[in-house]
Amino acid sequence: MVSTLIAPHTETFDAPAVPASTAVQIENVSVSYPVGKKTRKTILENISLDIEEGEFVVLLGETGCGKSTLLRMILGQERPTNGRILVSGKPVERVDSRSGYVPQKYSLFPDRTVLENLVMGPETSAYHILGRLRPGFRAFRKQVREEAFRQLRHMGLQESDAAKYPHQLSGGMQQRVAIGQALMMKSRVLLMDEGFSALDPATRTSLQRLLRSVWSELKPTVVFVTHNTMEALYLGTRLIVLARPNFEDHCGSRVVLDMKLPASGMSLRSNGQEFLDLVDHVEQFSRGDRHPQPSLNGESR
Numbered sequence: 013m014v015s016t017l018i019a020p021h022t023e024t025f026d027a028p029a030v031p032a033s034t035a036v037q038i039e040n041v042s043v044s045y046p047v048g049k050k051t052r053k054t055i056l057e058n059i060s061l062d063i064e065e066g067e068f069v070v071l072l073g074e075t076g077c078g079k080s081t082l083l084r085m086i087l088g089q090e091r092p093t094n095g096r097i098l099v100s101g102k103p104v105e106r107v108d109s110r111s112g113y114v115p116q117k118y119s120l121f122p123d124r125t126v127l128e129n130l131v132m133g134p135e136t137s138a139y140h141i142l143g144r145l146r147p148g149f150r151a152f153r154k155q156v157r158e159e160a161f162r163q164l165r166h167m168g169l170q171e172s173d174a175a176k177y178p179h180q181l182s183g184g185m186q187q188r189v190a191i192g193q194a195l196m197m198k199s200r201v202l203l204m205d206e207g208f209s210a211l212d213p214a215t216r217t218s219l220q221r222l223l224r225s226v227w228s229e230l231k232p233t234v235v236f237v238t239h240n241t242m243e244a245l246y247l248g249t250r251l252i253v254l255a256r257p258n259f260e261d262h263c264g265s266r267v268v269l270d271m272k273l274p275a276s277g278m279s280l281r282s283n284g285q286e287f288l289d290l291v292d293h294v295e296q297f298s299r300g301d302r303h304p305q306p307s308l309n310g311e312s313r
């Protein structure tokens with residue numbers, strides 16, 4: 013039975029040692045874009061979510077339902093039409109170091125080496141060009157480089173990869189560097205938009221393992237967009253599905269499923285038929301076959 017794996021939203025599987033606090037608050041957010049001169053198309057409608065520190069949220073939904081739009085709002089790349097988003101208790105007004113972002117691919121600077129890509133964020137956020145003439149910069153740079161090499165090893169890359177340019181790396185290696193780049197900024201919130209979807213299955217599996225081990229060790233708050241329900245169940249501690257009710261054009265997407273997952277991750281190998289039933293259940297919501305309705309175990313809202 014699926015429901016044994018789905019905890020009511022108000023319960024947690026692994027109670028944290030310290031009381032959780034809210035990392036991301038999405039308050040009544042709606043997003044619409046102009047279509048022609050007089051009308052607007054609503055993409056997201058009245059989305060309200062509290063994401064606790066250390067949660068690994070996987071965001072699913074049909075293409076065009078607004079997953080990337082929501083991620084860009086949390087990042088601060090775009091502003092909601094209505095409502096507001098807070099990260100670490102403060103409203104998001106622009107992109108800043110509170111959130112790190114890993115897109116599907118091509119996020120590295122192609123004309124910079126792996127090492128330069130890794131150190132660039134911390135260096136530019138701490139010192140502007142003239143500030144680099146100040147005496148403290150040399151010591152800071154040394155420290156950041158040491159941290160970059162640590163991060164490189166952490167991501168399963170070799171020290172010799174530091175001098176390579178992105179075009180000399182495989183797609184999987186590039187995504188490892190991109191994750192390392194986001195971690196270098198010490199952002200508490202990690203946003204990933206289909207970060208593994210361009211990879212072959214074996215590389216994707218190894219990156220999933222890497223991300224899970226990074227999450228287990230550092231417990232950042234993660235919001236991870238994917239189209240792959242199995243990946244979502246393996247990675248996430250909370251699964252959210254966005255969908256447009258009744259496929260009516262004037263409606264935006266809403267949260268149609270919001271449920272906790274076991275913190276240990278789920279897989280076909282460990283959970284067998286239960287896993288397959290849950291995949292089917294989630295995909296019904298993603299396709300818009302099921303709409304929000306009160307349920308006894310509180311899995312949807």
Ligand SMILES: Nc1ncnc2c1ncn2[C@@H]1O[C@H](COP(=O)(O)OP(=O)(O)OP(=O)(O)O)[C@@H](O)[C@H]1O
Pocket residue numbers: 045046055073074075076077078079080081082
């Ligand atoms: N700046 C914009 N101006 C107008 N429309 C936009 C803009 N940004 C996004 N949209 C529209 O918003 C809708 C949602 O886009 P979004 O990229 O968030 O979907 P998605 O769920 O990430 O889809 P996919 O799974 O294909 O990546 C799409 O119809 C898209 O065309």
Ligand SMILES: [Mg+2]
Pocket residue numbers: 079080081205
């Ligand atoms: Mg998208």
